[in-house]
Amino acid sequence: AQKVTQAQTEISVVEKEDVTLDCVYETRDTTYYLFWYKQPPSGELVFLIRRNSFDEQNEISGRYSWNFQKSTSSFNFTITASQVVDSAVYFCALSEGGETSGSRLTFGEGTQLTVNP
Amino acid sequence: NAGVMQNPRHLVRRRGQEARLRCSPMKGHSHVYWYRQLPEEGLKFMVYLQKENIIDESGMPKERFSAEFPKEGPSILRIQQVVRGDSAAYFCASSPNFSGNTIYFGEGSWLTVV
Numbered sequence: 001a002q003k004v005t006q007a008q009t010e011i012s013v014v015e016k017e018d019v020t021l022d023c024v025y026e027t028r029d030t031t032y033y034l035f036w037y038k039q040p041p042s043g044e045l046v047f048l049i050r051r052n053s054f055d056e057q058n059e060i061s062g063r064y065s066w067n068f069q070k071s072t073s074s075f076n077f078t079i080t081a082s083q084v085v086d087s088a089v090y091f092c093a094l095s096e097g098g099e100t101s102g103s104r105l106t107f108g109e110g111t112q113l114t115v116n117p
Numbered sequence: 118n119a120g121v122m123q124n125p126r127h128l129v130r131r132r133g134q135e136a137r138l139r140c141s142p143m144k145g146h147s148h149v150y151w152y153r154q155l156p157e158e159g160l161k162f163m164v165y166l167q168k169e170n171i172i173d174e175s176g177m178p179k180e181r182f183s184a185e186f187p188k189e190g191p192s193i194l195r196i197q198q199v200v201r202g203d204s205a206a207y208f209c210a211s212s213p214n215f216s217g218n219t220i221y222f223g224e225g226s227w228l229t230v231v
Binding site: 035037043044045047050091095103104105106107108109110 | 148150152158159160161162165173206208210212218219220221222223224225227
């Protein structure tokens, strides 16, 4: 069975600090997909990134970067020079695929990030 | 999350009433998923549907909850005889027709049972 662990329940930083959100996953499949979603105070879920298990290249998108390491089953997310608008709950999720699960996601419990001015 | 339409956004029901939540997937998406987010908790999978078929309902409570995705029209999540513990945000998501795709979420429907 798959599992996603986000050990950090809450993180509070001051604007312009860098912050890393940790995500550790468990799966028995060799093919799987990892995601990050952002849930701002308004409540919607915003897709940030999707990564498949065969692509271990790190990715950077503006102030966001992701570090995928299969050896430690981790998919960590770093925000550089954080801003108040980054304040949100961030969810890491795993999809194992397959006919009966489709793109069904298993979510971590989320990390509440608060960026203070 | 562009394109997945959920309604209503907010719904208030008295205990014992029925709640119906609707979801129209993104254009071209034939897979629909429902997730529930209880207060202060993460998202939990409820059910996965394709047109006219329930593929996986392993996350659905055994009683009072049902879901459908008819040939025509939106997917419906139905909760009968609601109780206070059903108060939550219900998110619908959709994806194209093969596994591993990104799934996009609607804005959620917030159910409050009073």
